Amino acid sequence: MKYKTTVLDDIGNQHPRKNLRLKELSALQEKLKWSDKTERAGIQTEIKALPRKTDHPYEKELRAAREQEKLFLRGAKERRKKFLSQIKDTDRHLFNWQLEAAESAERYRFYEKYVDLSYDFEFEYKKHLEIAKQLPEAVIERRALLNELAEAETELQSLKGQDHSAAKAEYAEFRQRRKEERAAEKAELRESRRQGIISAKALINESKMADLSAKEDINSKKRSRPLPFAKDRVKNLKHRLKIEAKKKIKLLNSDISDLRRRTPIEVNKRIPWLSWLTILIPGLGQLSLGQRAKSAFFFIGTLYIYLIAIPYALGSGNYRGDGIAGLISLARDGGRLDRSIIFMIEGVIAVIFLILALIIFIISFRDVHTNEKKQIKGVRLHNWFETRTTLQRDGFPYIASTPAALLTIFIVLLPIAVTALISFTNYDPTHQSKFVWQGLANYKQIIAGQGIAGGPFWLITGWTIIWTLLATSFAIFIGFTLALLVNQDRIRGKRFFRTTYLLPWAVPAFITIMFFSILFSPSGPLTLALNSLLGNTDPSEMLNIKYTTWGTRIVLILLQGWLGSSYIFLLCTGILQGIPGDLYEAAEIDGATGFQQTRHITIPLLLYQTAPLMIGQYTFNFNNFSIIYLFNDGGPFAPSRYGNVAGTTDILISYIYKLTMQNQYQGIGSAITVVVSLFIIFVTWIGFSRTKSFREESL
Amino acid sequence: MTKKKKTKKTEGLYLSDRQPLTTAKVISLGISYILLIFWAFVIIWPLAQIVITSFNGNLTSYISLGGEYEFSLKHFQYLFNETYFWNWVVNTIGIAVATALLTLLIVSFTGYAYSRYRFKGRKASLMAIMLLQTVPTFAGITAFYTLHSIVNSAIPGFSRQMFLVLIYAGGGIASNTFILKGYIDGVSTELDDAARIDGCGSLQVYRLIIMPIARPMLAIIALWSFIGPFLDYLMPAILLNDPRSYTLATGLHTLINDQYNMHQPVFAAGGLLTAIPIVILFIALQKELVSGLSSGAVKG
Numbered sequence: 001m002k003y004k005t006t007v008l009d010d011i012g013n014q015h016p017r018k019n020l021r022l023k024e025l026s027a028l029q030e031k032l033k034w035s036d037k038t039e040r041a042g043i044q045t046e047i048k049a050l051p052r053k054t055d056h057p058y059e060k061e062l063r064a065a066r067e068q069e070k071l072f073l074r075g076a077k078e079r080r081k082k083f084l085s086q087i088k089d090t091d092r093h094l095f096n097w098q099l100e101a102a103e104s105a106e107r108y109r110f111y112e113k114y115v116d117l118s119y120d121f122e123f124e125y126k127k128h129l130e131i132a133k134q135l136p137e138a139v140i141e142r143r144a145l146l147n148e149l150a151e152a153e154t155e156l157q158s159l160k161g162q163d164h165s166a167a168k169a170e171y172a173e174f175r176q177r178r179k180e181e182r183a184a185e186k187a188e189l190r191e192s193r194r195q196g197i198i199s200a201k202a203l204i205n206e207s208k209m210a211d212l213s214a215k216e217d218i219n220s221k222k223r224s225r226p227l228p229f230a231k232d233r234v235k236n237l238k239h240r241l242k243i244e245a246k247k248k249i250k251l252l253n254s255d256i257s258d259l260r261r262r263t264p265i266e267v268n269k270r271i272p273w274l275s276w277l278t279i280l281i282p283g284l285g286q287l288s289l290g291q292r293a294k295s296a297f298f299f300i301g302t303l304y305i306y307l308i309a310i311p312y313a314l315g316s317g318n319y320r321g322d323g324i325a326g327l328i329s330l331a332r333d334g335g336r337l338d339r340s341i342i343f344m345i346e347g348v349i350a351v352i353f354l355i356l357a358l359i360i361f362i363i364s365f366r367d368v369h370t371n372e373k374k375q376i377k378g379v380r381l382h383n384w385f386e387t388r389t390t391l392q393r394d395g396f397p398y399i400a401s402t403p404a405a406l407l408t409i410f411i412v413l414l415p416i417a418v419t420a421l422i423s424f425t426n427y428d429p430t431h432q433s434k435f436v437w438q439g440l441a442n443y444k445q446i447i448a449g450q451g452i453a454g455g456p457f458w459l460i461t462g463w464t465i466i467w468t469l470l471a472t473s474f475a476i477f478i479g480f481t482l483a484l485l486v487n488q489d490r491i492r493g494k495r496f497f498r499t500t501y502l503l504p505w506a507v508p509a510f511i512t513i514m515f516f517s518i519l520f521s522p523s524g525p526l527t528l529a530l531n532s533l534l535g536n537t538d539p540s541e542m543l544n545i546k547y548t549t550w551g552t553r554i555v556l557i558l559l560q561g562w563l564g565s566s567y568i569f570l571l572c573t574g575i576l577q578g579i580p581g582d583l584y585e586a587a588e589i590d591g592a593t594g595f596q597q598t599r600h601i602t603i604p605l606l607l608y609q610t611a612p613l614m615i616g617q618y619t620f621n622f623n624n625f626s627i628i629y630l631f632n633d634g635g636p637f638a639p640s641r642y643g644n645v646a647g648t649t650d651i652l653i654s655y656i657y658k659l660t661m662q663n664q665y666q667g668i669g670s671a672i673t674v675v676v677s678l679f680i681i682f683v684t685w686i687g688f689s690r691t692k693s694f695r696e697e698s699l
Numbered sequence: 700m701t702k703k704k705k706t707k708k709t710e711g712l713y714l715s716d717r718q719p720l721t722t723a724k725v726i727s728l729g730i731s732y733i734l735l736i737f738w739a740f741v742i743i744w745p746l747a748q749i750v751i752t753s754f755n756g757n758l759t760s761y762i763s764l765g766g767e768y769e770f771s772l773k774h775f776q777y778l779f780n781e782t783y784f785w786n787w788v789v790n791t792i793g794i795a796v797a798t799a800l801l802t803l804l805i806v807s808f809t810g811y812a813y814s815r816y817r818f819k820g821r822k823a824s825l826m827a828i829m830l831l832q833t834v835p836t837f838a839g840i841t842a843f844y845t846l847h848s849i850v851n852s853a854i855p856g857f858s859r860q861m862f863l864v865l866i867y868a869g870g871g872i873a874s875n876t877f878i879l880k881g882y883i884d885g886v887s888t889e890l891d892d893a894a895r896i897d898g899c900g901s902l903q904v905y906r907l908i909i910m911p912i913a914r915p916m917l918a919i920i921a922l923w924s925f926i927g928p929f930l931d932y933l934m935p936a937i938l939l940n941d942p943r944s945y946t947l948a949t950g951l952h953t954l955i956n957d958q959y960n961m962h963q964p965v966f967a968a969g970g971l972l973t974a975i976p977i978v979i980l981f982i983a984l985q986k987e988l989v990s991g992l993s994s995g996a997v998k999g
Contacts, residue, residue: 346849398818400808400809404805408869408872478738491728496739515966524762653835670841
C-alpha cells in the first residue's frame with residue numbers, strides 16, 4: 001500500500017498533505033509509479049535516502065508542537081479558576097457556556113500558531129474559534145430571555161396582589177353578551193330552516209360553527225385577562241428557555257460536525273490492521289479509534305457473546321440441555337430425567353444465540369474496518385453526536401423492528417425449526433424420553449404409506465383436497481349468489497338480510513360448530529328430524545350422520561358453507577356497492593339485459609377484486625382444524641383402513657394434531673407438518689407473487 | 700346508489716326512473732325473495748335454538764327440541780355457580796387485552812419503519828416473515844410445551860397464558876405489519892417532511908403525525924387481535940392444562956365433551972353469553988372489520 005499525495009475529506013474534497021515526511025514520500029512513490037526502468041533505481045535509492053520517521057525535521061517539529069500543546073492543556077485548570085472569578089451568573093447554562101467560551105478563546109489563540117503544521121491543529125483551531133464565536137452570542141440571547149422572564153415574573157407577582165374584580169366583571173359581561181349573540185344567531189338559523197331556506201344538515205353544521213366561534217371568542221377573552229395573560233407569558237418564556245438552549249447546543253454541534261467533515265486527517269497507517277486485530281472483542285477497535293460512546297455499546301455485545309452466547313452453546317446455564325452438543329447427542333447417554341426434546345430445543349436456542357453473536361462480530365468488524373479505511377483516505381471519523389444523529393435516522397428501522405424480530409425468531413421460527421428437526425427422529429410412543437436421529441425414515445414411511453402412523457396418509461390427503469375444494473367453493477358460491485341477490489335494485493329489506501347473513505361470521509365459530517355437533521348427535525334433534533323425514537322410527541335402524549363417513553363429510557361441507565358464506569357475502573357486498581352506477585346505465589342504454597349486465601359487468605369485477613381473498617379462503621379451509629375436530633372428532637373411525645389414530649373425516653391438520661398431541665407420534669407428525677407447510681408456502685407464494693403490490697416492487 | 704323517492708300514483712302516470720316490471724322480472728324477483736328468505740331461515744333457526752334451549756328449564760343434560768317448554772334461568776345459574784365461567788371470561792379478556800396491546804406496540808414500530816424507511820434487507824425480511832407466517836401456528840406445538848418450561852425456569856412467573864399471548868402476538872406480526880404499512884403508505888410524506896424540518900425525530904414524527912392519521916387502522920388491528928383469543932380453540936386446548944386457566948372456547952367445550960358430565964343446555968347458555976357481545980361488536984363495526992380482513996388478504 002502506498003501513500004497518496006493528497007488526502008480526501010468526508011465530502012470528497014482533496015487537500016494537500018501537511019505532513020511533510022509523508023508528502024515527500026508519497027511524491028516519490030508517485031513518481032516511481034510513472035517512471036520507466038532507467039529512472040526506477042534512482043528513485044528507489046532516493047526513497048531509501050529519506051530520513052527515517054523519527055529523524056525527519058517535520059516530525060521533530062510536530063513532536064515539539066505536541067509538547068507545547070500538552071503544557072498548554074495542563075494550564076486549563078489554572079485558567080478555569082481565573083474564569084470562575086469573572087463569571088457572576090447563577091444560571092447553569094449561562095455559567096457553563098461562558099466558561100467554555102473563555103477556554104475556547106484561549107485555545108484557538110494557541111492553536112492558531114500551528115495551523116499549517118497539521119490538520120489536527122487546524123481542526124482544533126477552527127473548532128474552538130467556532131465555539132468562542134457562538135457561545136457568547138448564545139449567552140447574550142439567553143440573558144435577554146432570562147431578563148424578560150424575570151420581568152414577567154415580577155409583573156405576575158404584582159398582578160397577583162391586585163384586585164381583578166373589574167377585569168372579571170368585564171369578562172363576565174363579554175361572555176354573557178357573546179352567549180346572547182350566539183343564541184340570536186342560532187335562532188336566526190332555526191328561523192331560516194323553518195322557512196326552508198337552508199337544509200337540516202346546514203342547520204346542524206351552522207349551529208356547530210356558531211358554537212365553536214363563540215367558544216373560541218370567550219376563551220381568547222378569558223386568556224387575555226391580565227392575570228392569565230401574565231401566567232401564560234411566564235410559562236411560554238420558561239418553555240422557550242428550555243428549547244432554545246437545546247437548539248443552540250445542537251446548532252453548535254452540527255457546525256462542529258461540518259468542520260469535521262471539511263477538515264481531513266493524516267495518519268501514518270497504510271493498511272487497516274486494527275480491525276483484524278480486534279475482531280474477537282467488539283468495541284475494542286472502536287475504543288482505539290477514539291469512538292468511546294460507540295464502543296460502550298459494542299462492549300455490551302462482547303459481554304453478551306462471552307457471558308451468554310458462548311457459555312450457553314457450550315452447555316452451561318442450560319435448563320437441562322447441553323448446548324450445541326445436545327443437538328447431536330439428543331441426551332443419548334443422559335440420565336433418566338434427561339429428555340431428548342429438551343436437548344434439541346436448547347441446541348436450537350444455542351444456535352440462535354450463536355448466530356446473533358456472529359452478527360455482532362460482523363457488524364463490529366465492518367464498522368472498524370470501514371472506519372479505518374476512511375481514516376487512511378483522510379476522513380475524520382464521526383464523533384458521538386454525529387453517530388447518534390445517523391443512528392437516529394438510518395438505524396431507526398432496525399431498532400424499531402428488533403422486538404418484532406426477536407418475537408418472531410423465538411415464537412415462530414424456533415418452534416418451526418424444532419418441528420423440522422423432529423421430523424428426522426424416531427420420536428414416537430416408545431421413544432418419548434429418548435429418541436435418536438434416523439434420517440429420512442419418516443418421510444419414506446409417509447410416501448410409501450406404511451406403518452401405524454403413515455398408513456392412512458394418502459387417504460387423508462385425498463379427503464383433505466376434496467374437503468378444501470368442495471367446502472370452500474360451496475361457501476364462495478353461496479356467498480356470491482346471496483350478494484348478487486340481495487343487491488338487486490328492487491329487493492326490499494336489504495338491511496335485514498345483510499344483518500342476518502352476517503351472523504354466522506359474527507357468532508364465534510366454535511360455538512356454532514359445537515352446537516351443530518350436539519344437534520347431530522345420536523339422539524340429537526336434527527338426527528331425529530332427519531329420520532322422521534325418512535320414515536325411520538325404529539331406534540335400531542335409525543340413520544346416524546355421525547356414524548357414516550359420507551354423511552359426516554357432506555354435513556361438514558354444508559356446515560362450512562353455512563359458516564364461510566357469511567364472510568364472502570360481506571366482502572362481495574362491499575365491492576358491489578363500490579361499482580359505479582353509470583356502468584350499468586351505459587349498458588342499459590346499449591340494450592343489455594339484466595342477466596347480461598350481471599354476466600359481463602358484475603361478475604368479472606367481483607372476481608377480479610376478490611381473487612386473492614378467495615385463495616386465502618382455500619388455505620384457511622385446508623387448515624380448518626376446529627370444524628373437523630369439534631364437529632365429530634374426525635370420526636367415524638374405520639380401523640381396517642385408517643388405523644387407530646385417524647378417523648375417516650380427519651384432514652391433514654387434525655391428523656397431525658392427533659398424531660402429535662393425542663398419540664405421541666411426534667416424529668411422523670412433524671414430517672407431515674413439514675410436507676404440508678412446504679405445500680402451503682408454495683401455494684401462498686404463488687398467490688402472493690401475483691398480487692399487484694408485489695409486482696410493482698412497492699413492497 | 701341513488702335513492703328514489705316514492706312515486707305518487709294519483710295521476711296514473713308512471714314516474715319511477717326504472718323500467719316497468721315485466722312478468723319475467725316479477726317471477727325472478729319472487730324467486731330471489733324465496734331464496735333469500737330460505738337462507739335467512741337456515742341461518743336464524745340454529746341460532747334461535749341456542750337462545751331457546753338455554754332458557755328451557757325442562758332440559759337437563761341433553762338438548763331436545765320437542766316436549767314441554769318452561770322458561771327458567773337455571774342453566775345460567777348452573778353456569779355461574781357450578782363452573783369456572785367467570786374465570787374463563789376473565790382469562791379470555793385478559794389474554795385478549797394483552798394480545799391487542801402487545802400487537803399494537805410492536806406493529807406500530809414495524810409498520811411505520813417498513814413504510815417510511817428504505818433500509819437494507821427490508822424486502823427480504825418482510826418476504827421471509829410473510830412466508831414463515833403461512834406455516835400454521837400449531838406446526839410448533841411439540842416445541843411450545845417444552846419451550847414454555849425452559850422460559851419458565853428462567854423467568855419463574857411466566858405463566859402459560861402469557862406464553863399464549865406471545866404466540867398470538869408473534870403469529871400476527873407479519874400480516875398486521877403488512878396491513879399497517881399499506882395504510883401508512885397511503886399517507887402523504889409531506890407531513891412527515893414538514894415535521895422533520897421543524898426538528899422532530901423519528902419517534903416524534905410517528906407519535907405526532909402518523910399515529911393520529913393511522914388511528915382507524917390501528918383500531919382495526921387492535922380489534923382483530925382482541926377478538927382472536929375469543930375465537931381460537933386449538934392453542935389454549937394444547938397449552939392450558941388447568942380448567943381454571945381455560946379460555947371461553949376450551950372452557951365451554953368441557954361442558955359437552957364428557958359423556959358422564961354432559962351439560963348441553965348450560966353450554967348453550969354459555970355460548971349465548973359469549974356470542975352476544977361479539978355479535979354486537981361485529982354488527983356495529985362490520986365495515987371496518989371487513990376492510991381490515993381484506994387488506995390483510997395475503998395471509999393464508
